[in-house]
Amino acid sequence: MKITLAALGDMQPITKFVANSLDVALYQLIACVGEAEYIVVDDEGDAIRARNPLALQKVVRHIDYHQMTIRHQSAYDEMIGQPVRKSSNQLEVPFGDNKLY
Incomplete structure (x- = not known):
């Protein structure tokens, strides 16, 4: 599901935001509200990356x-010719707010 930043403002507080790694240096913003996950989009409907x-x-x-x-979900198994896993090799780690912006 998709959601805009403006719509998220009405749902505060948000459970968590996820910087989902898509590529070596490309991250997509995901918002988690309760059990639901939303891809955060801008006003034009494009995913925020x-x-x-x-x-x-x-x-x-x-x-x-x-x-x-x-x-982050590793492509390592695929790269070395391993069979597809039955379980996920997804890694999710906390990213604290360092106020560096």
């Missing part, structure tokens, strides 16, 4: 949220 997680923190600094994490 950035080259680093800190840039995503800057985008949401005006919104009240409990936690921010970085999520």
Whole structure:
């Protein structure tokens, strides 16, 4: 599901924001409200992306949220010819607010 930043403002506080790693240096913003996950989009409906997680923190600094994490799913198994896993190898770690923006 998709949601705009303006709509998220009405749902505060947000459970967590996730900087979802799409590529080597490309992150997509995901908002978690309760059990639901939303891809955060701009006013034109394009997914909000950035080259680093800190840039995503800057985008949401005006919104009240409990936690921010970085999520990464490794392609290592595929790269070395391993069979597809039955379980996920997803890694999600906390990313604290360093107020560096």
